[in-house]
Structure formats: C-alpha cells, structure tokens
Amino acid sequence: MPKTNPGAFDQLFAYFSKTAPISRPEFEQLIPYFEPVFFPKYSYLLRQGEICNSIYFVSQGSFRIYHIHENGQELTRYFAFANKFGTNLTSMIEGSPSVENLQAIEPLDVLEVKKQVFFELVERIPQVNKIYLNILQNAYITSQKRIYDLQGMPALDRLRWLLEQYPLILSRIPSRMIASYLGITPYTLSRLKSEI
Amino acid sequence: MPKTNPGAFDQLFAYFSKTAPISRPEFEQLIPYFEPVFFPKYSYLLRQGEICNSIYFVSQGSFRIYHIHENGQELTRYFAFANKFGTNLTSMIEGSPSVENLQAIEPLDVLEVKKQVFFELVERIPQVNKIYLNILQNAYITSQKRIYDLQGMPALDRLRWLLEQYPLILSRIPSRMIASYLGITPYTLSRLKSEI
DNA sequence: TCAAAGTCTTGCTCTAGGGCAAGAATTGGG
DNA sequence: CCCAATTCTTGCCCTAGAGCAAGACTTTGA
Numbered sequence: 001m002p003k004t005n006p007g008a009f010d011q012l013f014a015y016f017s018k019t020a021p022i023s024r025p026e027f028e029q030l031i032p033y034f035e036p037v038f039f040p041k042y043s044y045l046l047r048q049g050e051i052c053n054s055i056y057f058v059s060q061g062s063f064r065i066y067h068i069h070e071n072g073q074e075l076t077r078y079f080a081f082a083n084k085f086g087t088n089l090t091s092m093i094e095g096s097p098s099v100e101n102l103q104a105i106e107p108l109d110v111l112e113v114k115k116q117v118f119f120e121l122v123e124r125i126p127q128v129n130k131i132y133l134n135i136l137q138n139a140y141i142t143s144q145k146r147i148y149d150l151q152g153m154p155a156l157d158r159l160r161w162l163l164e165q166y167p168l169i170l171s172r173i174p175s176r177m178i179a180s181y182l183g184i185t186p187y188t189l190s191r192l193k194s195e196i
Numbered sequence: 197m198p199k200t201n202p203g204a205f206d207q208l209f210a211y212f213s214k215t216a217p218i219s220r221p222e223f224e225q226l227i228p229y230f231e232p233v234f235f236p237k238y239s240y241l242l243r244q245g246e247i248c249n250s251i252y253f254v255s256q257g258s259f260r261i262y263h264i265h266e267n268g269q270e271l272t273r274y275f276a277f278a279n280k281f282g283t284n285l286t287s288m289i290e291g292s293p294s295v296e297n298l299q300a301i302e303p304l305d306v307l308e309v310k311k312q313v314f315f316e317l318v319e320r321i322p323q324v325n326k327i328y329l330n331i332l333q334n335a336y337i338t339s340q341k342r343i344y345d346l347q348g349m350p351a352l353d354r355l356r357w358l359l360e361q362y363p364l365i366l367s368r369i370p371s372r373m374i375a376s377y378l379g380i381t382p383y384t385l386s387r388l389k390s391e392i
Numbered sequence: 393t394c395a396a397a398g399t400c401t402t403g404c405t406c407t408a409g410g411g412c413a414a415g416a417a418t419t420g421g422g
Numbered sequence: 423c424c425c426a427a428t429t430c431t432t433g434c435c436c437t438a439g440a441g442c443a444a445g446a447c448t449t450t451g452a
Contacts, residue, residue: 067344069348073348075343075344075347075348077340077343077344089333089336089337090336090337090340093333093337094337099344133329133332136329136332136333136336137285137289137332139336140285140286140332140335140336140339141285141286141289141290143336143339143340143343144273144286144339146343147271147273147339147342147343148263148271148273148295150347151271151346151379152265152269152271152379154438154439155438155439174399175399175400176399176400183347183348184439184440185439185440185441186399186400186401187400187401187402187439187440187441187442188438188439188440189400190400190401190402191401191402191439193400193401194401194402350408350409351408351409370429370430371429371430372429372430380409380410381409381410381411382429382430382431383409383410383411383412383430383431383432384408384409384410385430386430386431386432387409387431387432389430389431390431390432
C-alpha cells in the first residue's frame with residue numbers, strides 16, 4: 001500500500017485560501033469528504049464509457065484527459081498538474097457516459113470527492129459553491145484559449161504556445177501525448193523539436 | 197426606433213421554466229432588470245478590446261462570437277440563436293478586455309442584463325444562480341464538443357457535423373462566417389458544398 | 393544486467409486544403 | 423429597378439503536415 005502525499009490537505013487549504021477563503025475550523029469540517037487516493041503511473045481514474053462519479057484534487061504527479069476517436073486516433077485535451085482540480089465535468093454534470101479517459105501519467109496522489117457529496121457541498125457550503133463556479137469558469141476559459149490559440153496556428157507556433165504554458169512538459173510527459181494535445185502526429189512533433 | 201420583439205419575456209419565462217422553474221410573481225420581479233434592445237444586422241454588441249458589461253438573451257435573430265488573429269484571419273466560435281443566452285463569459289467574469297467580437301448577423305432582438313446586476317441576481321436569486329451555472333456548464337460542454345468533434349476531423353465531416361446541429365445555417369448565414377467557424381477557407385467551403 | 397517492448401528520429405512520398413486570380417451570382421442602396 | 427459592391431465559385435498550383443519504413447535510443451521487468 002503506497003503511502004499518499006502527506007501535504008495534500010495543506011495544499012487544498014492553500015487552494016481555498018486563494019479562491020474562496022475559509023476559516024481553519026470550517027475547513028476541518030470538510031476534510032472527511034476528501035479521500036486521499038494513490039494511482040500508479042498509467043493507471044486510469046476513469047475510462048471512456050464509464051460515468052464519472054468523482055472530482056479529483058491533484059496533490060502530486062499529473063494526469064491527462066484524452067479521447068479516442070472511432071478511427072483510433074487519440075486526442076489529449078487537458079493536463080492536470082499539482083494543485084488543480086480535474087474531472088470529466090460533462091459526464092459528472094450530465095450523469096452521462098464519459099467520452100474521455102482520465103489517466104495518471106506520473107505516479108499520482110489525489111484527494112477524491114464523490115460526485116454526490118461534492119454537489120451537496122456545492123449547495124450547502126458557499127465556499128465550495130465558489131470553488132465550483134471557479135472550476136467551471138476556468139475550465140471554460142482554458143478551453144476557449146485552446147480553441148483560439150490552437151486553431152489555425154501552424155504546428156510550430158502551437159508547440160511554442162504549449163511550452164510557454166508548461167515549460168517542463170517535454171521532459172515530464174511522453175511525446176505521443178503532447179502530439180495528441182497539439183493535434184499533430186508524433187512524427188511532426190519530433191521534427192519540430194529540432195526547430196526549438 | 198424599431199420596435200422590439202413583443203414575445204421576448206414569454207420566451208424568457210419559458211427558458212426559466214425548463215432550467216430553473218420560477219413562479220410568475222417571482223419572475224415579474226426580475227423583468228425590470230432585463231432591458232429589450234434591438235441591434236441592426238451586422239452591428240456590434242461588443243468589440244475586441246472592450247470590456248464585456250452585459251449578458252444577452254436572444255429573443256429573435258442571431259449573433260456570432262468571433263475573434264481576429266494578428267495575421268488578420270478571423271475565427272468564429274459560436275452562433276447564438278433565439279432562446280439562448282450569449283456573452284463573452286471570459287471578459288465578463290474576469291473584467292478583462294474582450295478578445296472577441298459579438299456581432300449581430302441578422303436583425304437582432306435581445307434582452308440585456310448589465311453584468312453587475314446579473315451577478316447580484318446570481319447571488320440573491322437561487323433560480324438565477326442555477327441559470328448561471330447552467331450557462332457555464334453548457335458553454336463548457338459546447339466548447340468541449342467543438343474541440344473533440346472538429347479537431348482532427350477532415351473538413352467535409354466537420355461541415356456535416358455542423359449541418360446536423362444547425363440544418364438551416366447555410367441558408368441563414370454568410371459562408372465566410374461558417375468557414376471561419378469550421379476553421380477552413382471560404383474556397384474550401386465552397387468546394388465542399390458541391391459534395392453535399 | 394540484459395533482452396524485449398516501447399518510443400523517438402529521420403528520409404521519402406503523398407494528399408488535403410491553402411491561396412491566387414478571374415469570372416459568376418447575389419445583395420442592397422439610391 | 424438597376425448598378426456597384428460584395429460574396430461565391432472554380433481552375434490552377436503550392437505547401438504543411440500525414441503516413442510509412444527502418445533504424446536508434448530508452449524503459450521495463452525478470
């Protein structure tokens with residue numbers, strides 16, 4: 001049984017502090033709803049077709065969200081690194097089968113909140129409501145940026161754009177996944193790397 | 197002074213009814229916050245660089261949200277038809293300058309709510325809070341669909357995909373704008389039309 | 393520690409879609 | 423109702439990036 005990251009709740013408290021400030025005692029009340037879970041590298045938090053029943057706060061490591069098209073080609077939409085919430089929002093909101101896979105790409109420590117619990121907290125605790133609004137807003141803004149910044153831009157510029165946002169990404173994450181995020185083939189990515 | 201669509205508030209009430217049911221008297225209380233406004237064809241609700249100060253409920257006509265890249269090329273991200281809310285969420289949420297233009301593409305009747313008023317209502321009126329959550333969720337889901345369904349798909353399939361969602365769009369809206377939504381040139385769109 | 397499996401690079405060829413130009417069709421203002 | 427100004431179509435050529443194949447380089451696990 002691998003032991004999970006001990007600082008996780010401090011990180012979560014810090015997250016609250018900057019998004020929806022909360023007193024220590026109030027925060028302590030919430031702790032029982034967040035369960036520390038460890039996922040080995042390349043294991044799945046959720047697979048295509050399943051219904052997403054949890055939301056995750058990453059305390060260490062990273063995971064990605066990706067989809068496999070009918071033609072077999074794979075498209076990565078999001079990388080979740082430390083101190084980010086991540087889930088399949090669409091599936092969680094609609095209760096519909098996920099069209100996405102959530103996969104750990106490094107050994108991953110998360111705090112998991114069950115969907116039903118989470119939505120109860122959203123209703124009951126104003127700070128959690130605010131956190132949820134914030135998650136939705138950021139998810140939205142991120143996906144807008146992705147559309148504008150990637151569509152119509154040549155592949156090299158897209159790579160540069162990604163490196164600006166995640167300078168370490170090329171060393172942490174397999175190229176395949178990066179290529180699938182940028183919407184290019186690994187061949188092309190490999191060629192682009194030599195052009196900085 | 198063109199007169200605005202008289203059924204607007206009935207449409208808004210219908211929208212509430214299916215998203216966040218509200219009693220007639222409660223609804224009447226909200227009416228003063230929604231101002232009917234008419235925009236002529238091709239006029240702008242908001243231009244790139246301005247801060248978005250309102251959210252709009254379309255009662256008749258349509259508008260689009262688009263962006264102009266540095267290289268001059270234009271990218272349409274969203275078409276808002278009757279009975280949809282539309283705004284530049286990012287600019288409205290962050291108070292940041294809009295990177296998008298909102299432009300009427302047909303003679304347009306909207307109900308306008310000022311941003312500050314809207315956020316007050318979101319705090320104060322549970323049904324409006326729910327509507328707002330719903331707007332964010334849908335905006336998010338729509339933009340996810342756009343990413344998955346458009347990225348990596350050949351242009352003809354993308355066109356078919358669009359026509360499934362908006363069968364009338366080709367007859368209502370100039371091709372230029374549709375091309376810029378699909379991320380292809382008007383030349384290519386023109387050629388594709390002949391292949392159904 | 394070494395083999396087997398996966399991943400990355402790189403040469404070559406091929407194709408979807410871009411972009412120009414010129415003509416046809418549509419639209420709208422006077 | 424007609425002319426001017428857009429917008430749409432289509433022939434042509436061109437380019438970015440796809441895809442295959444073969445070899446190099448890395449990981450993994452027994």
